[in-house]
Amino acid sequence: MANFKVNGEDKTLDIEPDMPLLWALRDELGMTGTKFGCGIAACGACTVHINGVAVRSCVTPVSAIEGQEVTTIEGLATAAVGSNPSNPALTAVQQAWIDHQVPQCGYCQSGMIMAVSSLLAQNPNPSDAEIDSSITNVCRCGTYPRVRRAIRSLATA
Amino acid sequence: MKINRRRFLLSSALVGGGVLIGYTATRPSRHRRANTEIAGSGESFVTSLIKIEADNTVTIYVPHSEMGQGVHTSLSMMAADELDADWERVNIEQAPAIDLFANGDLVTGFAGELGAPSFLAPLISVSAVKIAELANLQTTGGSSSVRFTGEHSMRYAGAAARDLLVQCAAARWAVPAAECTTALSFVHHNATGRSLSYGELAAEAAMLEPTNEPVLKTREQYNIMGKAISRNDIPAKVNGTAPYGIDAQPEGMLYAAIRFAPVFGTKLISVDAGDVLSRRGIKRIVQLEDSVAVVADSYWRAKEALKSVDAVFEELGNENVSSASIYEQFDASLAVDDSDEDREIGDTQAAFDSAADVIEANYRVPYLAHAAMEPMNCTVHLKDGRADIWTSTQDALGIKSRIASILGIDAENATFHHSYVGGGFGRRLPFNWNVIDHAALIAKEFDVPVKTVLSREDDLQQDYYRPAVASNFKAAFDSSGLVRGWHNRFTGPVQTPGAAHIPYAIDNQSIRVVDGTTHIPIAAWRSVDHSQQTFFTESFIDEIAHRAGKNPYQFRLDLLSEHPRHRRVLETAAEAAGYGRNLPEGHALGIAVQESFGSVVAEIAEVSMDANMRPVVHKVTCAIDCGFAVNPDTAASQIESGIIFGLTAAMYGEITIEGGRVAQNNFPDYEMVRMATSPEIDVHILESDNTLGGFGEPATPPIAAAVTNAIYILTGQRVRELPIKNHDFGKPSLAKA
Numbered sequence: 001m002a003n004f005k006v007n008g009e010d011k012t013l014d015i016e017p018d019m020p021l022l023w024a025l026r027d028e029l030g031m032t033g034t035k036f037g038c039g040i041a042a043c044g045a046c047t048v049h050i051n052g053v054a055v056r057s058c059v060t061p062v063s064a065i066e067g068q069e070v071t072t073i074e075g076l077a078t079a080a081v082g083s084n085p086s087n088p089a090l091t092a093v094q095q096a097w098i099d100h101q102v103p104q105c106g107y108c109q110s111g112m113i114m115a116v117s118s119l120l121a122q123n124p125n126p127s128d129a130e131i132d133s134s135i136t137n138v139c140r141c142g143t144y145p146r147v148r149r150a151i152r153s154l155a156t157a
Numbered sequence: 158m159k160i161n162r163r164r165f166l167l168s169s170a171l172v173g174g175g176v177l178i179g180y181t182a183t184r185p186s187r188h189r190r191a192n193t194e195i196a197g198s199g200e201s202f203v204t205s206l207i208k209i210e211a212d213n214t215v216t217i218y219v220p221h222s223e224m225g226q227g228v229h230t231s232l233s234m235m236a237a238d239e240l241d242a243d244w245e246r247v248n249i250e251q252a253p254a255i256d257l258f259a260n261g262d263l264v265t266g267f268a269g270e271l272g273a274p275s276f277l278a279p280l281i282s283v284s285a286v287k288i289a290e291l292a293n294l295q296t297t298g299g300s301s302s303v304r305f306t307g308e309h310s311m312r313y314a315g316a317a318a319r320d321l322l323v324q325c326a327a328a329r330w331a332v333p334a335a336e337c338t339t340a341l342s343f344v345h346h347n348a349t350g351r352s353l354s355y356g357e358l359a360a361e362a363a364m365l366e367p368t369n370e371p372v373l374k375t376r377e378q379y380n381i382m383g384k385a386i387s388r389n390d391i392p393a394k395v396n397g398t399a400p401y402g403i404d405a406q407p408e409g410m411l412y413a414a415i416r417f418a419p420v421f422g423t424k425l426i427s428v429d430a431g432d433v434l435s436r437r438g439i440k441r442i443v444q445l446e447d448s449v450a451v452v453a454d455s456y457w458r459a460k461e462a463l464k465s466v467d468a469v470f471e472e473l474g475n476e477n478v479s480s481a482s483i484y485e486q487f488d489a490s491l492a493v494d495d496s497d498e499d500r501e502i503g504d505t506q507a508a509f510d511s512a513a514d515v516i517e518a519n520y521r522v523p524y525l526a527h528a529a530m531e532p533m534n535c536t537v538h539l540k541d542g543r544a545d546i547w548t549s550t551q552d553a554l555g556i557k558s559r560i561a562s563i564l565g566i567d568a569e570n571a572t573f574h575h576s577y578v579g580g581g582f583g584r585r586l587p588f589n590w591n592v593i594d595h596a597a598l599i600a601k602e603f604d605v606p607v608k609t610v611l612s613r614e615d616d617l618q619q620d621y622y623r624p625a626v627a628s629n630f631k632a633a634f635d636s637s638g639l640v641r642g643w644h645n646r647f648t649g650p651v652q653t654p655g656a657a658h659i660p661y662a663i664d665n666q667s668i669r670v671v672d673g674t675t676h677i678p679i680a681a682w683r684s685v686d687h688s689q690q691t692f693f694t695e696s697f698i699d700e701i702a703h704r705a706g707k708n709p710y711q712f713r714l715d716l717l718s719e720h721p722r723h724r725r726v727l728e729t730a731a732e733a734a735g736y737g738r739n740l741p742e743g744h745a746l747g748i749a750v751q752e753s754f755g756s757v758v759a760e761i762a763e764v765s766m767d768a769n770m771r772p773v774v775h776k777v778t779c780a781i782d783c784g785f786a787v788n789p790d791t792a793a794s795q796i797e798s799g800i801i802f803g804l805t806a807a808m809y810g811e812i813t814i815e816g817g818r819v820a821q822n823n824f825p826d827y828e829m830v831r832m833a834t835s836p837e838i839d840v841h842i843l844e845s846d847n848t849l850g851g852f853g854e855p856a857t858p859p860i861a862a863a864v865t866n867a868i869y870i871l872t873g874q875r876v877r878e879l880p881i882k883n884h885d886f887g888k889p890s891l892a893k894a
């Protein structure tokens with residue numbers, strides 16, 4: 001049995017301990033906001049938060065997160081309550097993503113937003129070099145200039 | 158009544174296209190009948206694609222897939238503007254994929270009228286083709302949806318609907334229609350101060366027959382087009398709710414992981430599944446002609462189990478093919494020069510015979526994968542002769558009929574469930590049938606839904622690739638140092654006619670194509686032939702400029718007197734990039750320009766070499782003449798995207814062949830530009846009187862040569878083979894610019 005919390009709810013799953021969290025979320029819990037991109041921690045599409053810190057769920061077996069708190073894109077706004085008073089349904093990061101029209105196909109953006117949210121929680125005013133070294137997600141659509149602009153708008157806010 | 162309404166939508170969508178080409182036979186009756194069949198719920202379809210409700214809400218149905226190019230919003234803007242709708246009260250809906258009309262004549266006519274993209278050609282020659290397939294093919298030409306559907310269907314639908322609403326209002330008021338005006342979803346009669354909302358008129362308007370030739374607005378009359386409007390697909394893409402094909406989860410679904418014959422074109426001989434069937438959740442091993450699949454109750458279980466399945470595939474000889482042998486084959490083909498004409502101008506032979514100086518250079522680029530972020534996938538449920546289909550595609554209707562035929566059912570009995578598309582770039586176009594075919598064949602073995610998902614490894618290794626191309630160039634100079642002859646032989650096939658042509662005024666040009674056929678499957682890849690050919694031609698023209706001792710920017714301008722659009726984008730980009738002014742120490746600017754998909758694009762890359770002599774692209778300045786940008790912010794994001802896509806290819810992109818198969822496995826060996834390597838991008842959109850140009854593709858072609866032309870200035874080394882990562886630039890040595 002795997003036991004962990006997802007977006008504040010306790011989950012108990014009768015699954016193999018080595019099943020990656022990505023597939024537990026997507027196929028067992030039906031939570032498809034977290035995406036499969038590479039399966040080997042090379043793209044960041046599957047990024048979630050474990051206890052608030054960005055983690056690539058495709059290489060995180062459920063056995064490694066026993067009893068821990070998982071936040072996915074679906075629960076981000078609830079977890080970060082108060083981050084965006086004008087619209088509690090979205091975090092300030094999500095709002096900036098809309099304001100700067102960041103997503104294109106959007107497939108990488110759950111992971112991108114989770115990675116950036118984690119960065120900004122730890123380092124609210126990252127330098128360009130810090131952004132470059134901590135946001136290593138692949139966006140095949142090339143939304144990087146807008147990702148940077150959106151982060152900048154939050155950092156200077 | 159849902160079904161009837163959906164049928165109507167598509168029929169009217171197609172009629173919208175049909176009107177344009179004079180195909181009116183079935184239009185009016187279907188229109189009216191459909192409105193009758195839909196029980197009155199305060200909703201009326203006034204013309205194709207446009208539904209107006211009594212409360213004055215306008216819903217626009219877009220017959221295209223949203224892949225991130227913002228097409229749902231842009232196309233709706235075009236219809237809404239012609240309709241004079243209140244944008245605040247416009248809903249946007251994806252039109253369902255239903256092939257109500259099957260009419261080969263219409264396809265041919267439509268394609269003829271609009272100028273078919275080259276990837277349509279195979280369809281047009283098929284006589285019993287479905288019009289529905291064409292509607293989708295339009296969707297997917299990347300740079301063509303706004304230009305084709307937008308200009309020729311959405312705007313007409315909006316204008317014709319407006320026309321009907323005005324007629325109705327005029328009749329009610331007993332005034333001439335010419336005295337009525339429209340704005341924000343109302344018709345007004347200013348002389349008497351009367352107004353009626355579209356919602357109040359819609360039911361009546363829907364009873365009338367829309368005109369074939371509504372009057373369209375001129376640019377200065379646009380209220381919505383030309384404004385930077387927020388895309389309607391973005392909110393769902395920031396909170397995880399946007400559905401992609403891979404997210405389908407119909408009740409009772411199983412999952413398939415699949416292993417393909419690694420060498421293209423070989424068949425499966427045998428399978429040893431060991432104990433796999435006894436493992437948890439494993440349902441069945443399915444053997445297909447060229448692959449084997451494990452079907453399980455979880456994708457992870459299927460994928461893990463597949464690792465323990467041994468499969469033996471045929472060996473037909475291609476297992477000896479490598480990238481090196483392919484390049485040898487290309488070189489041999491070029492040496493024999495048994496070529497087909499692409500373009501011949503003047504007497505190139507004579508120009509070379511009498512040349513005072515000749516330079517020659519050989520260029521080549523490797524195969525490339527599309528590598529969309531959403532791995533290829535398709536979910537199919539066949540039950541009782543009916544099918545449901547979920548997949549991210551650039552061609553919903555084509556996929557639907559393809560799958561229906563594999564399942565042995567009528568396409569009418571298949572329902573396509575639309576989703577957003579997690580990147581297309583050409584991979585999800587029709588004729589790239591793998592995965593789709595496989596998913597259908599696997600699902601055919603079950604009566605529950607089965608989702609087939611490719612691993613990233615298979616997504617890279619079972620693609621239809623951008624072709625590798627080799628090109629041999631020569632230039633002839635006369636005794637005064639003027640370039641008089643341009644000779645280019647390149648390996649085919651030609652997917653995009655004209656991509657190898659140059660705009661430069663060189664009197665004698667011989668551009669010819671030789672055979673470049675290999676067993677590697679190929680397809681359109683963002684900007685198609687332009688991405689390879691522009692690297693070649695814009696590099697070689699740079700070589701010519703340097704050889705002639707000219708500044709490469711001025712040299713281009715001097716040879717472009719007949720091409721004002723090219724000059725304008727070059728001048729704009731040069732000005733914005735600070736060309737000719739002081740740059741930071743160790744920086745250089747490289748230039749390239751190319752016309753493709755109706756737009757002319759100049760790019761200037763600001764590059765330096767780092768301490769390890771690796772190139773760093775700091776900034777790309779881009780000027781595009783696109784005629785007109787319907788949604789300028791969307792256009793800018795497409796241009797940024799196109800540049801980064803092309804930069805990834807230039808810097809890192811290569812699919813190599815070893816043992817007849819693709820050597821790359823996953824992102825670490827198919828590296829991409831990421832945040833740290835993504836340059837600042839400065840986009841200048843120039844409008845002109847030209848017809849609408851594309852945005853999705855034209856920014857991709859120039860970037861490779863812009864970067865390598867800068868590298869030449871910095872290092873004196875000419876990069877003639879991509880990707881740049883394979884080059885050793887050694888020690889710094891400054892060449893003369």
Ligand code: FES
Nearest residue numbers: 037038041044058
């Ligand atoms: S899917 Fe996890 S990093 Fe790519």
Ligand code: FES
Nearest residue numbers: 105106139140141
């Ligand atoms: S938005 Fe498409 S991959 Fe990032």
